[in-house]
Amino acid sequence: MLGIYYLIGACAMIIVIAVGLLLHFKASSKLNILLKTVSLLIATALFFRYMLATDGDNIAKISHLKLGYGFESKALIVIALLQVWLAYAAEMFVSLASFFKVRTAPAIVRHFATTVFIVNFALMGTHIMAIVGPQGFEGFDVRATLIAVETGLGLGYAVVSTFAKSKETQLHNREWVWFTLAVVGIILAAIPSYAFNVVLDATQLTYNPKGINLPHRLMLYPMFIIPIVLYLLLKDKDLQTKRLALMYYAWIGLLNFSYFHRFSDFVGEGWVTALPLHLCNTAMYITPLCLTFKWKRFFYFTYFINVLGAFLALLMPNYSDSASIISNSVWLFYMNHYQAFFMPLLIVGLGIFRRPRWKEFGYSMIGFTVYFVLMLIINAWFTNYNGSVDYFFLNSDFIADKLGNWAENTRNITWVINVKGLTLTFYPLYQFLFFLVYFAFAFGVWFVYELGYNAITGWLDLAERNKKIKVDKLALEVKLAGRSIEEPMNMDNVNKLVLKNFTKRYGKSDVYAVKDACLEVCGGEIYGFLGPNGAGKSTIIKSIVGIQTITDGAIEVCGYDVATQSVQAKKQIGFVPDHYALYERLTAREYINYIADLYEVSKADRDERLDKMIKRFELEHAIDNPIRTYSHGMKQKVTIMAALIHNPKVWILDEPLTGLDPNSIFQVKECMREHAQAGNIVFFSSHIIDVVERICDKIAIIRKGQIQCVRDVHEMEKNGESLEKFYMSVINDTVVEPIAVGDKQEIQEKPKKARGKRA
Numbered sequence: 029m030l031g032i033y034y035l036i037g038a039c040a041m042i043i044v045i046a047v048g049l050l051l052h053f054k055a056s057s058k059l060n061i062l063l064k065t066v067s068l069l070i071a072t073a074l075f076f077r078y079m080l081a082t083d084g085d086n087i088a089k090i091s092h093l094k095l096g097y098g099f100e101s102k103a104l105i106v107i108a109l110l111q112v113w114l115a116y117a118a119e120m121f122v123s124l125a126s127f128f129k130v131r132t133a134p135a136i137v138r139h140f141a142t143t144v145f146i147v148n149f150a151l152m153g154t155h156i157m158a159i160v161g162p163q164g165f166e167g168f169d170v171r172a173t174l175i176a177v178e179t180g181l182g183l184g185y186a187v188v189s190t191f192a193k194s195k196e197t198q199l200h201n202r203e204w205v206w207f208t209l210a211v212v213g214i215i216l217a218a219i220p221s222y223a224f225n226v227v228l229d230a231t232q233l234t235y236n237p238k239g240i241n242l243p244h245r246l247m248l249y250p251m252f253i254i255p256i257v258l259y260l261l262l263k264d265k266d267l268q269t270k271r272l273a274l275m276y277y278a279w280i281g282l283l284n285f286s287y288f289h290r291f292s293d294f295v296g297e298g299w300v301t302a303l304p305l306h307l308c309n310t311a312m313y314i315t316p317l318c319l320t321f322k323w324k325r326f327f328y329f330t331y332f333i334n335v336l337g338a339f340l341a342l343l344m345p346n347y348s349d350s351a352s353i354i355s356n357s358v359w360l361f362y363m364n365h366y367q368a369f370f371m372p373l374l375i376v377g378l379g380i381f382r383r384p385r386w387k388e389f390g391y392s393m394i395g396f397t398v399y400f401v402l403m404l405i406i407n408a409w410f411t412n413y414n415g416s417v418d419y420f421f422l423n424s425d426f427i428a429d430k431l432g433n434w435a436e437n438t439r440n441i442t443w444v445i446n447v448k449g450l451t452l453t454f455y456p457l458y459q460f461l462f463f464l465v466y467f468a469f470a471f472g473v474w475f476v477y478e479l480g481y482n483a484i485t486g487w488l489d490l491a492e493r494n495k496k497i498k499v500d501k502l503a504l505e506v507k508l509a510g511r512s513i514e515e516p517m518n519m520d521n522v523n524k525l526v527l528k529n530f531t532k533r534y535g536k537s538d539v540y541a542v543k544d545a546c547l548e549v550c551g552g553e554i555y556g557f558l559g560p561n562g563a564g565k566s567t568i569i570k571s572i573v574g575i576q577t578i579t580d581g582a583i584e585v586c587g588y589d590v591a592t593q594s595v596q597a598k599k600q601i602g603f604v605p606d607h608y609a610l611y612e613r614l615t616a617r618e619y620i621n622y623i624a625d626l627y628e629v630s631k632a633d634r635d636e637r638l639d640k641m642i643k644r645f646e647l648e649h650a651i652d653n654p655i656r657t658y659s660h661g662m663k664q665k666v667t668i669m670a671a672l673i674h675n676p677k678v679w680i681l682d683e684p685l686t687g688l689d690p691n692s693i694f695q696v697k698e699c700m701r702e703h704a705q706a707g708n709i710v711f712f713s714s715h716i717i718d719v720v721e722r723i724c725d726k727i728a729i730i731r732k733g734q735i736q737c738v739r740d741v742h743e744m745e746k747n748g749e750s751l752e753k754f755y756m757s758v759i760n761d762t763v764v765e766p767i768a769v770g771d772k773q774e775i776q777e778k779p780k781k782a783r784g785k786r787a
Contacts, residue, residue: 029165030153033172037149037180044184052192059192063126066185070178071123074116077159077174078283082292086161087112088222088356092229098162108158109226111148115155117218118144119178120280122185128272132207134189134196140211142186148179155179209261213273218280221287221363224354243353247362248342255370262378263488270378271319274371278316281367285312287360300414305403307337307420311368319380327381328388329395331372332470337420338368344430346421373477383481389474393467400463408445408452422459504592514596516587523551523586525572525678525709531580532567541567542733544581549711549726551677554704556724556741557713560759564733565713566606569682572711573603586677599627602676604712606683608667612656616647616666619655620673627674634673641669644695660687668696672703679703681712685719697723721751729758 044066051059086097087109093102118141125133148155156164156172164172190197199207258277262270285304293302304310311334318327342365352358375381384392403419410417418424428435438458445452507517516522527547533540542564549555559565570576572583574594583590588597611619617638624634642651645665650658655666664687671679679700685693700710700723714720720727721741729736736758744751 029167029169029172030156032168033152033156033176036173037152037176037183040177040180041149041184041187044181045187048184048188048192052188056192059188060126063185063189063192066181066188067123067126070119070181070185073174073178073181074119074123074283077171077178078286079290080171080174081159081290084287085112085159085220085222087158087226088220088287090226093227098157104154105226107151108154109220109223111151111155112158113218113220113223114144114215115148115178116220116280116283117214119182120218120283121214121276122182124272124275124279126189128268130266130269130272131196132199132203132210133272134193135199135203135207136210136214137186138190138197139207140214141182142190145179145183145186149183152176152179210273213258213261214276217277218284221284221359222356224359225352225356228354244345247353250362251339251342251366251369254366255374258374259377259484267379271380274375274378274380275316275319278319278367278371281363281371282312282316285309285360285364287356300410300417303419305406305419307334307399308341308365308368310334310399311338311371312364315367315371315375319375324381325388325391326395327372327375328384328392329399330368331376331381331384332389332392332473333396333399333466334368335370335372336466336469336473338365341365342369344427346426373480376477377481377484383478384474389471393470396467396470397463404454404459405452408454409450411453412450422462427462428458500592504589507592513593516584516596517589517593518584518587521584521587523677523707523709524584525549525555525586525711526584527568527572527581528584529581530568530571530578530583532564532571532576533579540579540733542571542730545730545733545735547728547735547738549709551707551709552704553725554700554710554723555712556720556727557711557730558715558717558720558727558755559713559730563730563759565730566682567733568730569603569680569711569713573601573680574598599674600677602671602674602679604664604667604671604679604681604684606686608663610655610663610666613654615654616651616658616669619666620670623670624673629674633675637673637675638669641672644699645669645692661689661692664688665692668699672699676708678709678711681710683714684712685714685716693719717752717755721745727751729755731759 044062048059048062051062087099087105089097090099090105093105095102095105099105099108122137122141125137152175153165156169156175159175160169160172163169258273262273265273289302289304289309293299304313311330314326314330314334317323318330342362345361376383400420400422403422407417407419407423411423418426421427425436425439428439435458438461439455441455441457443454443456445454501513504513504517508515518526525548527545530542530545530547531540532542545564545568557565557568567576571578572585572590574590574597578591585597586600588600590597611622614622620638621634629637642648645668647662647665650662655663658666664684668681668684671681684696688696697719700712704710704725724741726738726740728738739754741751744754
């Protein structure tokens, strides 16, 4: 019979290769359809071969390499075990790989799957012995035939894939590292649950699972370690790679789980208890199906309900008190519950499905309610045929026993209903409390998830920022060409504020908040920044002071590049925001001293400046009172004083006069004049045109994210132009953007519908 199996496998291989070569030369665009078809055939053959078993794999009956069951040497047992193990891994990967465009997938098929299929084809007899046993050679056997078909199809697939994708199978440099990690992960995930029992002595490795003892803890640690490792390996990969990796893990997990859930288990007297209706069992089916068919709503049932159930089950395992730690059933228990516990978390963490909202939580609770009611009915109904039916532990005291006498006592209240000769027994108080507690736990778990995701996201963001800081520092050192990192990058602009084609876009939006803004403000100038609400004023100001990142272009503050010399640039700036944020439990003096400490202002300088500003803003009576007792205008004064305490070269104010009384407005304007007369830059935005006209040297007007014009206020005054009328004409689209004339910018008026573009 072995010769016939070889012939079947060879025919399957030859057919695939022949069709593949024909398509390659005649219709190469359809070659991928062939590969997908062969993938599905391999998956179908594997499914039926696996599920048709009546007493599991033959090799699973061996313990501690004891000879028997058709094996005449220990070496042959080890070889057969490796064949079975690697065949599951290779066939499952090939069944999925054709449906994803993943960089390393063709290389894995060429180097890993091809090797496995060649070895299994050469040693097909050993493989059949491991799965079917000696009876596979005594006459025609369906499972042995399917093994031959799987192997032949797999080898044909590998040959065609390697031939058609020869360029994609070539790996370079670090790609070999990821290839190796991927192959190791594929192999480890596919380990048969009986593998350890085959080679080790199970009787020497028993333990009592009650209590969190050392052996139990050793089995719990992987449920935290494995997802962290997988997350770190996959977090930077593309979505296709993530989905392929998670789908492989989910389907290979379901394959292993199905060892005790084959076709034969669902017939006969024991079929009632063989149904995979325990909560964690349902996760083994839900997860791969949701990943494959993108069932988003159904997924959140397993996300909220199965994860919690698996976690509790791992803490309170329900197998024998003297179980072997390497027995088939114990390994299946942990492999099943590991996957039910962390796979939904990984799926959300890696962005396959979004983090849930109230709607998704509601769907999951509806699903749980339906599941809970069904299990109540099924348990009560099936108990009439088999007294051990206890899905979700709703029928027994397994959970109550671990909670104490009070929980046991709740089971004393029973409802017995007779329906057509059947006795349905319910424990209403116990089961209702069970439902409420689980519902509450699921709700609490949501918040635990969010805390965990936020912590991980924060940690990753911090790591990414630190990495970027190091890269920027190296780039800066190169640009400075040996000069100190504390020196301005552009020595020609040491007394200027410069925007060079500054562009800002939020997220992935197609709309630019600011587009190609160019501006140059020199020392000694008071510069007004005008524009309607939403024009982009605050966006530019926040980017100058470093609150927001720069999408494109550059900003220089006194020669320092804001993006790469952020600390040095910020030291040159004093900033008064439109919405102040003060530490209101501090006194004004404490707060200003705190800001002075940040800027390393000496005590003598800060005291001198602070005393002068206290008198100017008339805060002698309140400077040592908590800021929370201040009015809005007083808080604005404190913000202005804090911005000036380090005597910045660039003083930036965003709507600084809001809420101030007339005297304070006058004092602020005087501060602006004095600061500019000292050779510094004063740059402020305002909606009060009169103030801008009286104190500014120059103004810039921005509209819809683009700077429309720059004008000298003194020249406008000489020409008798009204700033207010000019401003209104610009924002109402009757004045064209500046057209470059030499090194100056001029305004050219044109009809409204014939707007030009700024040169």
